[in-house]
Every structure is written in C-alpha cells, then in structure tokens.
Amino acid sequence: xxxxxxxxxxxxxxxxxxxxxxxxxxxxxxxxxxxxxxxxxxxxxxxxxxxxxxxxxxxxxxxxxxxxxxxxxxxxxxxxxxxxxxxxxxxxxxxxxxxxxxxxxxxxxxxxxxxxxxxxxxxxxxxxxx
Amino acid sequence: xxxxxxxxxxxxxxxxxxxxxxxxxxxxxxxxxxxxxxxxxxxxxxxxxxxxxxxxxxxxxxxxxxxxxxxxxxxx
Numbered sequence: 001x002x003x004x005x006x007x008x009x010x011x012x013x014x015x016x017x018x019x020x021x022x023x024x025x026x027x028x029x030x031x032x033x034x035x036x037x038x039x040x041x042x043x044x045x046x047x048x049x050x051x052x053x054x055x056x057x058x059x060x061x062x063x064x065x066x067x068x069x070x071x072x073x074x075x076x077x078x079x080x081x082x083x084x085x086x087x088x089x090x091x092x093x094x095x096x097x098x099x100x101x102x103x104x105x106x107x108x109x110x111x112x113x114x115x116x117x118x119x120x121x122x123x124x125x126x127x128x129x130x
Numbered sequence: 131x132x133x134x135x136x137x138x139x140x141x142x143x144x145x146x147x148x149x150x151x152x153x154x155x156x157x158x159x160x161x162x163x164x165x166x167x168x169x170x171x172x173x174x175x176x177x178x179x180x181x182x183x184x185x186x187x188x189x190x191x192x193x194x195x196x197x198x199x200x201x202x203x204x205x206x
Contacts, residue, residue: 027145030152031183071146083152 005034005125009118012130013042015055015062015073021130022076029084036121037077038113040091043130045098046074047090047106074106081108089113134163139173140197147173148180151202155186158204163189166200174198 006028010021021037029035039047046055055073057063080086090105092112102112137154139147147168154164168174174191177200181188189201 023145026149027180030149031180065143068143069141069146070143071149076145076149079149083149083156 007122007125007127008037009129010039010043011041014058016058017130018055018073022073025086026076026080029080029086035086037088038118040094044094048104137164137166139166139168143170144172148177155204160204163203168198
C-alpha cells in the first residue's frame with residue numbers, strides 16, 4: 001500500500017545524511033506518500049537563503065558524490081514539494097538559536113514548527129531520523 | 131494519439147532518472163510511452179518498482195552498451 005505517511009527528521013548537516021534524507025523524502029513523495037520533513041540543528045543553516053556553505057563530508061562517499069553527477073539535496077527536497085506533496089518545516093528552536101526569521105529561510109519551507117507540532121505529526125506516520 | 135518520448139537521464143544517479151521520468155509523465159497523455167535512458171543500474175532496477183507501486187504500466191527494460199532503456203506507459 002502506497003499511502004503511509006513518513007516523517008523525516010534531519011538534524012545532521014553532513015552531505016551524506018542530507019542526501020539520504022532528500023532521496024527518501026523525494027521518492028516517497030512522488031510515490032504518493034504524505035511526507036513531512038523537519039529540519040533542525042546543523043541541517044537548518046543549509047536552508048538559509050543565499051547560504052553557500054558546503055555540507056561537510058563524513059567520508060569517501062561524500063567526496064565521490066561531489067565528483068559525480070548526484071542530484072543536489074536541495075533540488076531533491078524541492079522536487080519532493082513540487083512533484084509530490086512534501087512539506088518541509090524549520091525547527092523553531094534552531095531558528096531562534098541562529099537568529100533567523102522565516103523570511104530569511106528558503107521560500108519553500110513552511111512556518112516555524114516546535115516539538116509539540118512535531119509530536120502530533122509523527123503520531124500517525126513512520127519516523128526516519130538523519 | 132500516443133507517442134513514445136525519450137527521457138534522457140544518462141550520467142545522473144538515483145533518484146535523478148526517476149525524477150526526470152516523473153516530470154515527463156506530468157507532461158504526457160494517458161497511453162503515451164516514455165523511454166528512460168539511464169547509465170545508473172540502481173535506477174534501472176528501481177524505476178520498475180516505482181512504476182508498479184504507483185500503478186503505471188511497466189513495459190520493458192533493455193541494456194545496450196552500459197545504457198539501460200526502461201519503457202513505461204502512462205495509465206492515469
């Protein structure tokens with residue numbers, strides 16, 4: 001059955017984890033699954049508008065992915081929204097710590113979301129953590 | 131009028147070719163066939179599985195000189 005909801009929690013800012021999370025979110029979204037992505041901790045700064053900081057690599061796969069033509073994780077997240085119906089939520093705590101408001105984050109992110117909202121969303125879905 | 135479109139995903143990695151197929155499906159008519167070209171074997175294996183999950187018709191896969199040709203028919 002295709003319909004199950006998945007919640008992808010991304011707290012790491014490394015390329016390998018962001019890539020794996022984006023792949024999972026995009027393929028699930030285009031398969032008709034409801035997809036919710038929560039971006040917190042070191043993952044969130046990558047979604048500040050104009051951010052050019054490269055995601056650090058954990059190991060050789062990160063170097064290889066960079067050298068080859070692997071789709072960029074931000075492109076995959078955008079496709080999850082455009083081609084499926086994924087929603088990406090920035091963590092309100094991470095926003096406070098970074099001192100950024102919604103208008104400084106990429107336009108395709110939803111409103112700031114706290115833990116109570118996260119706990120409600122995950123009640124009826126699978127949770128994947130990266 | 132049905133037609134066959136080529137979706138060139140060569141050189142990209144999973145899930146790039148699948149995403150290109152999905153974009154092409156959105157711009158196709160029911161009954162159209164799409165032929166995805168992929169140099170990534172993982173995508174060649176995974177695209178038929180996606181097609182079955184969402185309910186389009188999987189037609190065939192052939193491999194020629196390191197390029198996989200995956201043919202899909204749009205059903206909805």
